[in-house]
Amino acid sequence: MPPYPTGSWMPVALSADLPAGTVMPAQSPVGPIALWRSRSGRAVAFADRCPHRGMRLSHGFVRDEALSCIYHGWSYAQAGNCLRIPAHPGLAPPETIRVATQAVEDSGGIIWISVGEAAAPPPRLDGLAPLRSMMVEADVAALEAAAGGKANDGLLDHTHNGRTLRLLLASEGEARTLMHVLVGEDANPTERIAASRAAETLRRAAEGIRRSRAVQ
Template structure:
């Protein structure tokens, strides 16, 4: 899924959207993940499938520093190994029972994930701060066509009604794109509202292009 090949970082969510003690579904270059944050604030990304019966772990719940499956309560540590099987409370689960994990970096208000081991850390956007995320029902090509410019390493500059906004793009399949809206860190509330409206205008324009087949 362009522009994040295996071994590179993809922005999967904003840090503010994953409070401590919560879990959410997300999409990574390797497929669906359960993105969760422990009570102490550490983020982790598990393959969204419990090894027991295949239930989505993103429907589970966080207990302290562990994630529990909602189906039979199997509990997993941040390292992916199973810690407890409620039906067999006296059993120490073997180390072979574990959930596949992906590398996660959480910094500057953005949660990044990688399929495979990246050679370096995720990019930094000095002077910018995350504002919000929104889903566009279209691909990156249509967003680029609507903006009239190409994205560079997933970052797209767009100007609407004299308001320039930076959009960090993360593809979710063939026809959906997660847009993370970035603004100047010293922007005022009026500028932030304008940036949000600019991003919404781009989304509408790109979805229209996608429906009409203009970007093909």
């Protein structure tokens, strides 16, 4: 599987999939996260659990520069501290009410989550642009077998019909992999469609390998 040791970065979503003022669920090495983007455009990652009653914050809503829980409306700043408790409008929430946060970098069209304290910025993907993400119900080993190659620092090359497709992989457990499909920055619409179809074919092949291994 791609190595995401402490101090590295894990690609969890495409920037285009998280517009300003929205929130989405994602996975990180420490568990589920609520990935959200403030109205001003900053990406933030919270542990996906409200400290109040444990509701998933990924079901919440963005209000300006804060994320609010959908259950009782508790609001949290980007640093994780509680800003507002609607049932007690005159109360200044104590600093002890906090959501765990993770460092985020929004770079090259990819949203990266730090694994521990990162020592350097996320890797640069010069000349490449993200096309789409898809969930593969198979592990990285099955994807490598289907592609006939090995992932290097999370990047897997797959040659299909004479064209090389680059895939950025993020393992989400024993039998799930988030696959970000990358194409050349100058790829035309026909090439982008072909890359998307090639990635779908690879996904089906990897899932077939996983199923065949499960019955052996």
